[in-house]
Amino acid sequence: MNDNLILEVRHLSKSFGSHQVLRDIDFVVRPGDVTSIIGASGSGKSTLLRCINLLETPTSGEILFHGEDIVARKGGAAAYRSKVGMVFQSFNLFNNMTVLANCTVGQVKVLKKDKATAKENAMRYLEKVGMTPYINAKPRQLSGGQKQRVAIARALAMDPEVLLFDEPTSALDPEMVGEVLTVMQTLANEGMTMLVVTHEMAFARDVSNHVVFMADGVIGEEGEPEQVFLNPSNPRMVEFLARFRQQ
Amino acid sequence: MLQTFFQQCAQLGIDITSTWARYGGQYLTGMYNTITLAILATLIGCIIGFICGILNTIPCGPGDNIVKRVVLRIIRVVIRIYVEVFRGTPMILQAVFIYYGLPYFTGSVRWPSVFIAALVIVSINTGAYMAESVRGGFLSIDPGQTESAKAIGMTHVQTMLYVIIPQALRVLLPQIGNNLIINIKDTSVMFIISYGELFSVHRAAVGATYLYFPSAAIEMTAYFSMTLIASLILRWLEKRMDGSDNYELVNEDQLVGAAGTYTHPVKGSPYDEHSKEAQKFQQQRQWAENRKNSEASDVGNRSLDQRGER
Ligand SMILES: Nc1ncnc2c1ncn2[C@@H]1O[C@H](COP(=O)(O)OP(=O)(O)OP(=O)(O)O)[C@@H](O)[C@H]1O
Numbered sequence: 001m002n003d004n005l006i007l008e009v010r011h012l013s014k015s016f017g018s019h020q021v022l023r024d025i026d027f028v029v030r031p032g033d034v035t036s037i038i039g040a041s042g043s044g045k046s047t048l049l050r051c052i053n054l055l056e057t058p059t060s061g062e063i064l065f066h067g068e069d070i071v072a073r074k075g076g077a078a079a080y081r082s083k084v085g086m087v088f089q090s091f092n093l094f095n096n097m098t099v100l101a102n103c104t105v106g107q108v109k110v111l112k113k114d115k116a117t118a119k120e121n122a123m124r125y126l127e128k129v130g131m132t133p134y135i136n137a138k139p140r141q142l143s144g145g146q147k148q149r150v151a152i153a154r155a156l157a158m159d160p161e162v163l164l165f166d167e168p169t170s171a172l173d174p175e176m177v178g179e180v181l182t183v184m185q186t187l188a189n190e191g192m193t194m195l196v197v198t199h200e201m202a203f204a205r206d207v208s209n210h211v212v213f214m215a216d217g218v219i220g221e222e223g224e225p226e227q228v229f230l231n232p233s234n235p236r237m238v239e240f241l242a243r244f245r246q247q
Numbered sequence: 248m249l250q251t252f253f254q255q256c257a258q259l260g261i262d263i264t265s266t267w268a269r270y271g272g273q274y275l276t277g278m279y280n281t282i283t284l285a286i287l288a289t290l291i292g293c294i295i296g297f298i299c300g301i302l303n304t305i306p307c308g309p310g311d312n313i314v315k316r317v318v319l320r321i322i323r324v325v326i327r328i329y330v331e332v333f334r335g336t337p338m339i340l341q342a343v344f345i346y347y348g349l350p351y352f353t354g355s356v357r358w359p360s361v362f363i364a365a366l367v368i369v370s371i372n373t374g375a376y377m378a379e380s381v382r383g384g385f386l387s388i389d390p391g392q393t394e395s396a397k398a399i400g401m402t403h404v405q406t407m408l409y410v411i412i413p414q415a416l417r418v419l420l421p422q423i424g425n426n427l428i429i430n431i432k433d434t435s436v437m438f439i440i441s442y443g444e445l446f447s448v449h450r451a452a453v454g455a456t457y458l459y460f461p462s463a464a465i466e467m468t469a470y471f472s473m474t475l476i477a478s479l480i481l482r483w484l485e486k487r488m489d490g491s492d493n494y495e496l497v498n499e500d501q502l503v504g505a506a507g508t509y510t511h512p513v514k515g516s517p518y519d520e521h522s523k524e525a526q527k528f529q530q531q532r533q534w535a536e537n538r539k540n541s542e543a544s545d546v547g548n549r550s551l552d553q554r555g556e557r
């Protein structure tokens with residue numbers, strides 16, 4: 001059963017002090033899945049993603065990566081993270097490096113590739129996101145949409161098995177949202193396994209094949225987009241959708 | 248009244264000339280000794296400061312094992328004591344304390360040279376100040392930088408080396424410059440352990456000539472030119488570290504033959520918008536260039552002014 005699963009989240013809980021943010025979360029990610037995680041602000045979506053990348057340590061539960069529990073395993077967090085890419089809401093490009101260096105540093109220092117191979121690989125992904133003309137620019141010289149596209153290329157350049165996105169378009173001006181979503185849609189079409197926290201309901205509905213709705217730290221509703229969006233059974237999901245339709 | 252002033256000025260010229268004639272070589276040696284000590288001590292002090300800063304920021308949570316937590320706790324307390332003691336006592340006394348303290352306790356073991364003793368004391372002092380600055384420098388860097396470094400699989404050491412320290416170094420450069428300038432001046436207390444720096448030459452010269460003011464005038468000029476040159480070099484270094492304000496847009500025809508050939512089934516090529524963006528950036532580059540040129544002429548004017556004053 002484990003063979004065709006990349007990630008399994010089992011009974012995952014997370015508390016900050018006495019504040020329980022995630023409660024008994026269960027879901028799986030298969031290769032090629034594009035999973036959208038939606039839900040109200042504060043429902044624990046970012047925390048869930050950060051737990052999956054071990055940027056937060058879960059309070060209890062298991063996260064299985066190809067069947068191996070990476071929470072219980074001591075050490076090796078860095079090696080695991082190199083296989084799970086992450087794209088942040090605030091881009092977080094390395095400010096001291098050029099666009100190209102941002103995309104090669106991980107390959108050279110973490111994956112120990114030689115510089116030429118790393119550059120070649122980086123150029124391939126920078127081309128995919130349409131940022132090749134800017135390889136010599138520093139992050140401060142780029143627009144938000146460009147930064148996010150570089151951040152995606154940086155994550156891709158590590159050849160990850162799964163890519164996590166935490167609201168990749170929320171910090172962008174409306175006219176730049178499209179360019180980033182286009183790149184993400186391309187990746188989805190090419191079969192990249194993605195886990196996307198998003199407020200872009202159109203993306204969740206049209207691009208992903210699996211939708212997880214979170215409410216107050218639990219999964220309120222989960223399933224195929226048609227089912228979740230057209231026939232939601234959870235009253236909170238109904239309410240959540242109604243608010244979106246009004247906007 | 249005015250006449251006496253001019254007479255005194257003329258007299259000063261004569262006195263300076265005669266002092267310089269006798270002690271010129273020693274003033275120059277003093278300058279050399281001062282600047283060597285100041286530069287080396289600043290460098291070593293910065294390294295000490297960075298080491299303390301790194302030790303102070305090793306992440307350690309309740310999840311870590313007890314040994315690591317205890318060791319880190321002890322390290323932090325030791326650094327705290329070091330910083331407080333050396334920031335909180337006069338350097339001139341520390342010099343006496345350490346220079347005479349070593350043979351007092353060991354009897355036969357002495358400092359190999361006054362220079363080494365002076366270097367140790369000034370470095371340790373600089374380190375104490377830098378430790379706090381470095382901690383602040385690390386804290387000033389967006390935690391997002393650390394997170395994204397971790398997210399691509401970097402270890403703590405790699406994150407520090409390739410992401411945090413280079414950025415902290417830039418933030419701290421003005422502070423490092425301050426320390427260098429302070430050290431150029433404050434190494435003057437090292438005469439107390441007979442290190443032959445610039446101020447000790449003054450003491451030797453006036454002991455023989457009693458020409459206090461002329462010698463002081465020479466010393467003032469010498470110290471001021473050293474600190475001025477130091478601060479000009481540091482400004483230049485800051486500019487250099489910032490890199491150029493503009494960058495070359497790489498012509499994708501040359502470097503990547505295939506770029507732009509990819510077309511998205513729905514949205515078309517991401518290069519559809521590229522030409523528009525490229526234009527925008529050409530424009531921004533132009534602005535940046537103009538701004539840089541006007542800044543450059545500003546700097547030019549300023550240094551002309553300074554030369555005029557002297
Ligand atoms: N480091 C932390 N320490 C304490 N509480 C935290 C921490 N991080 C998150 N929380 C709390 O956890 C809850 C869930 O936060 P989270 O960021 O996961 O929400 P979210 O669903 O991503 O919201 P948004 O859509 O606004 O990004 C919030 O109540 C938040 O205050």
Ligand SMILES: [Mg+2]
Nearest residue numbers: 045046047167
């Ligand atoms: Mg969030």
